[in-house]
Amino acid sequence: xxxxxxxxxxxxxxxxxxxxxxxxxxxxxxxxxxxxxxxxxxxxxxxxxxxxxxxxxxxxxxxxxxxxxxxxxxxxxxxxxxxxxxxxxxxxxxxxxxxxxxxxxxxxxxxxxxxxxxxxxxxxxxxxxxxxxxxxxxxxxxxxxxxxxxxxxxxxxxxxxxxxxxxxxxxxxxxxxxxxxxxxxxxxxxxxxxxxxxxxxxxxxxxxxxxxxxxxxxxxxxxxxxxxxxxxxxxxxxxxxxxxxxxxxxxxxxxxxxxxxxxxxxxxxxxxxxxxxxxxxxxxxxxxxxxxxxxxxxxxxxxxxxxxx
Amino acid sequence: xxxxxxxxxxxxxxxxxxxxxxxxxxxxxxxxxxxxxxxxxxxxxxxxxxxxxxxxxxxxxxxxxxxxxxxxxxxxxxxxxxxxxxxxxxxxxxxxxxxxxxxxxxxxxxxxxxxxxxxxxxxxxxxxxxxxxxxxxxxxxxxxxxxxxxxxxxxxxxxxxxxxxxxxxxxxxxxxxxxxxxxxxxxxxxxxxxxxxxxxxxxxxxxxxxxxxxxxxxxxxxxxxxxxxxxxxxxxxxxxxxxxxxxxxxxxxxxxxxxxxxxxxxxxxxxxxxxxxxxxxxxxxxxxxxxxxxx
Numbered sequence: 001x002x003x004x005x006x007x008x009x010x011x012x013x014x015x016x017x018x019x020x021x022x023x024x025x026x027x028x029x030x031x032x033x034x035x036x037x038x039x040x041x042x043x044x045x046x047x048x049x050x051x052x053x054x055x056x057x058x059x060x061x062x063x064x065x066x067x068x069x070x071x072x073x074x075x076x077x078x079x080x081x082x083x084x085x086x087x088x089x090x091x092x093x094x095x096x097x098x099x100x101x102x103x104x105x106x107x108x109x110x111x112x113x114x115x116x117x118x119x120x121x122x123x124x125x126x127x128x129x130x131x132x133x134x135x136x137x138x139x140x141x142x143x144x145x146x147x148x149x150x151x152x153x154x155x156x157x158x159x160x161x162x163x164x165x166x167x168x169x170x171x172x173x174x175x176x177x178x179x180x181x182x183x184x185x186x187x188x189x190x191x192x193x194x195x196x197x198x199x200x201x202x203x204x205x206x207x208x209x210x211x212x213x214x215x216x217x218x219x220x221x222x223x224x225x226x227x228x229x230x231x232x233x234x235x236x237x238x239x240x241x242x243x244x245x246x247x248x249x250x251x252x253x254x255x256x257x258x259x260x261x262x263x264x265x266x267x268x269x270x271x272x273x274x275x276x277x278x279x280x281x282x283x284x285x286x287x288x289x290x291x292x293x294x295x296x297x298x299x300x301x302x303x304x305x306x307x308x309x
Numbered sequence: 310x311x312x313x314x315x316x317x318x319x320x321x322x323x324x325x326x327x328x329x330x331x332x333x334x335x336x337x338x339x340x341x342x343x344x345x346x347x348x349x350x351x352x353x354x355x356x357x358x359x360x361x362x363x364x365x366x367x368x369x370x371x372x373x374x375x376x377x378x379x380x381x382x383x384x385x386x387x388x389x390x391x392x393x394x395x396x397x398x399x400x401x402x403x404x405x406x407x408x409x410x411x412x413x414x415x416x417x418x419x420x421x422x423x424x425x426x427x428x429x430x431x432x433x434x435x436x437x438x439x440x441x442x443x444x445x446x447x448x449x450x451x452x453x454x455x456x457x458x459x460x461x462x463x464x465x466x467x468x469x470x471x472x473x474x475x476x477x478x479x480x481x482x483x484x485x486x487x488x489x490x491x492x493x494x495x496x497x498x499x500x501x502x503x504x505x506x507x508x509x510x511x512x513x514x515x516x517x518x519x520x521x522x523x524x525x526x527x528x529x530x531x532x533x534x535x536x537x538x539x540x541x542x543x544x545x546x547x548x549x550x551x552x553x554x555x556x557x558x559x560x561x562x563x564x565x566x567x568x569x570x571x572x573x574x575x576x577x578x579x580x581x582x583x584x585x586x587x588x589x590x591x592x593x594x595x596x597x598x599x600x601x602x603x604x
Contacts, residue, residue, distance in 0.1 A: 032405040038507075045401045046408075050415050052394070053478065056430035057418060059441045063433060076444025105423070119330055122323035130320035138324070140592065145335045147588045149536035151557045152577045155564045156341035157334070179334035182327055211319050236421050243425045243539045248565060259425030263543070266429060273433060280429060284422040291421050295414050298421070302483050 064088070064278035071273055088282065091275040097253060101261030102283050105242060108173050108257055112238040113231055115178045116185050121227065123182075124189035125215055129201065139190075142183040150180055151244055161249050172249035173242070173257065181237050185230050188301060192226030193219065232294055233301040239287065258283045339581065345574035352568045363575035372551070373559070373576070380555040383466070384534045387473045391530055392523065394474060395481030400511070402482065403489050413483070420479035428543040431472045435459050435544070462552030465545050469553050472540050477533070481526055488522035489515060521598045528591040532584065556580050 034042065051058075063071060065083035092098060126132075127139055150157065157176055158167075166172045196219065204214040220227075242257040250256065253264070262283075265276055291298065346363055350356040367373045402413055419427055434441045437457025446452045458464045492515065500510050538557045541547060547554035547562060554562070560580060564573025 034404070034406070039406065042401060042404050042406055045397070046412055049394075049398050049401055050412065052475065053416055053419060055441070056427055056434060056475070059434050060430040071439055073439075076439065076441075076448060078441065078445065078448075119326045123327035126320040126323035130316055132317040132320045135320075138328075142327075142331065143592075144585075144588050145331055147532045147536075147584050147591075148335065148339065148581065149538065149557070151536060151538040151561060152580050152584070153335065153338040153342060154561065155345060155570050155573055155577065156338035158565075159341070160334070160338060176334055179331055182331055186327060211316075215323075240421060240423055241539075242423055257423075259423045262429065263425060266432070266543075273439075277430070277433070280426045284426055287421055288418060291417050292414055295417060298417065299413075299483055299487065302480060302487075 060277045060280060064274050064281055066274055068272065068274055087274040087278040091279045091282075094272055094275045095262070095265060095279050097256075097261060098279050098282070100254060101256055101258040104170075104255060104261075105239060105257040105259075105283070106286075108170060108177065108242065109235050109238040111170070111174050112178045112181065113235045115174070116181050116234045117227065117231055119178075119182060120185040120189055120230065121220070121223075122215070123186050124193055125219055127186065127190045128193035128196075129198075139187075142186055145180070146183040146187075150176055154244070154248055157245075158248060166249075168250050168252045168255070170255050173245045173255070176245050176249070177238050177242070181234050184237075185234050188233065189223070189226055189230045192229070193223055196222050229297050229301040232297045236287075236298070342574045342577050342581070345571055346578045348571045348574075350570040350574070356571065359571070363572045367572065367575055367579075373579075376551075376554055376556055376559045377579075380535065380557075383470060383553075383555055384531060387470045387477070387534045387537075388527060388530050390470065390474045391477040391481050391534075392527055394478050395485050395526075396523075398478065398482035399485035399489055400515075402486055413486070416479050416482055418479075419476050424476055424539050425543060427476065428472060428540055431468075431475070432459075432544055435468050459545055460549060462549055465549060465553050469541050469544055472544065473534060473537055476540065477530055481530065484526055485519065485522060488519050492518045521601070524594050524598065528587065528594060532587050532591070535580075535584065535587065556583075 062078065062080055062083075064087050065085065066080040067082070067084070067086070070077070070081060095101075127135060161167050161172050161175070164175075166175060200218055200222070201214050204218045205211075209217070242259055246257050246260040247263070250260075253261065256264075258280075262276055262279060265271065347358050347360060348356045349359050349362075398416065402409065402416065433439075435443075435458040437443045437455040437460065440458075442458060443452070443456040446456065447454075456464075458468050496514050496518075497510055500514060505513070536557060537555070538561065541553050541555060541558050542561070545553045547558040556576065557580065560573050560576040563569050563576055567573075
């Protein structure tokens with residue numbers, strides 16, 4: 001449940017307490033009761049919606065099971081005939097660097113996340129606690145950065161990376177990747193830190209703690225859940241959006257993240273679709289599993305970040 | 310502890326890393342783009358300033374206006390469909406029926422997996438000979454022969470929109486769902502006691518209460534969609550015959566493909582002007598919404 005949802009329920013609960021209990025309870029129960037055709041309609045709607053969302057994955061998975069001969073045959077059959085997991089074995093030799101690509105994807109996202117967190121924690125604290133001149137303007141400036149995509153700035157970024165000697169290294173993907181994730185991370189963490197009562201830092205201040213000590217010993221532990229959310233959002237951002245910088249700033253296959261590593265294969269004359277789909281699945285499987293456990297944080301991050309505070 | 314000069318210095322010190330980083334990697338390139346747009350920079354080591362020549366060229370020769378119009382149409386349809394599908398998804402996932410949590414988790418994959426991988430899978434689905442869409446339509450007898458969706462301008466245009474919607478929908482849905490859940494329940498209960506039906510409650514309570522969320526999300530989505538690159542580049546590279554070339558694709562082709570850095574920069578500046586305008590609208594809207602809330 002999100003905080004928003006919780007506060008919504010709290011308001012409802014307060015309102016309910018003020019009214020005759022019987023009627024409210026009846027209303028609440030009845031509102032959530034559906035007639036049979038409504039239930040059927042809801043499930044049908046959800047099925048349609050989820051089919052749209054999951055269709056590429058379903059198709060991709062089925063493709064990975066089909067032998068090549070069946071893939072390139074007509075008429076089309078949705079369900080694989082004599083499907084097998086062969087592609088999951090042979091892909092390691094067809095895409096020899098697959099394991100490295102998967103590692104690179106995680107490695108790049110992890111370093112980006114570490115950089116962003118290191119930079120963003122002090123910045124968010126500054127925005128949350130100090131009313132210095134130009135704070136609002138600066139915060140707005142950071143938000144505006146969010147609106148420019150890396151694609152627009154590709155030419156000067158390319159020149160910058162070349163000048164810094166970062167082309168064809170991990171850093172060519174990490175440095176610009178992190179820059180575009182910093183603004184939203186600041187925004188999100190600031191929102192979170194604003195909720196920490198000011199009295200706590202003031203108490204530390206009165207006790208003679210330095211500002212840095214207050215940040216480290218008072219704010220950081222309290223902001224930990226927020227930092228976790230920001231870290232997860234940043235990681236997902238860095239992981240899901242790996243494409244354009246890796247495509248333009250790096251041409252060495254040993255540094256390629258998964259999407260670019262596989263993209264190179266899609267350009268080839270003979271595309272071994274079943275193996276590429278199998279490789280894609282293995283590549284994204286870890287994230288798919290992780291989101292099941294982290295979905296609460298993802299929802300919290302998504303809503304807190306965008307909701308105006 | 311605020312307001313003193315010391316505190317300001319401390320705050321600026323905390324901000325310095327973020328500031329320096331973003332100024333170097335985003336602000337300086339933005340400035341450099343503007344400078345480059347007045348030059349004839351290319352692969353050659355040196356370049357000259359040529360005034361407004363790049364801007365003159367892009368607006369007189371070629372199809373730049375056409376590209377701008379196409380970008381706006383593409384963005385408009387993509388954002389509208391995202392909002393409609395996202396709202397429908399939120400309503401469905403908000404219903405108190407068994408399976409709710411699982412359905413919510415199943416909504417997320419397009420958002421958390423690498424975009425490019427999802428787009429590869431769409432690329433296969435759009436394949437005329439062997440893909441799922443053409444294949445199933447043939448199996449059901451809707452079409453008689455294979456339909457290579459990405460090979461025709463019109464269908465490729467819509468195919469890229471559908472994929473863009475697909476990538477955006479999870480975020481929109483989850484955001485709308487959270488906004489929906491924050492609407493006080495007693496409003497619905499009161500309406501129910503007065504005999505209001507489900508649809509009436511949606512129209513008269515849910516929709517009006519969600520106006521701020523809808524405005525915020527449409528504008529954020531507008532900016533993201535306007536800047537969308539990966540989908541079109543992977544699926545069609547702007548083809549067939551430029552029918553899916555949006556401003557970002559056009560800039561990329563000019564600058565990185567043809568190595569005309571100067572002219573590409575001029576195109577990028579035009580994009581930046583539009584993005585800045587969207588930003589201003591967004592900030593204004595946010596401020597208005599906050600004021601409305603404070604009342």
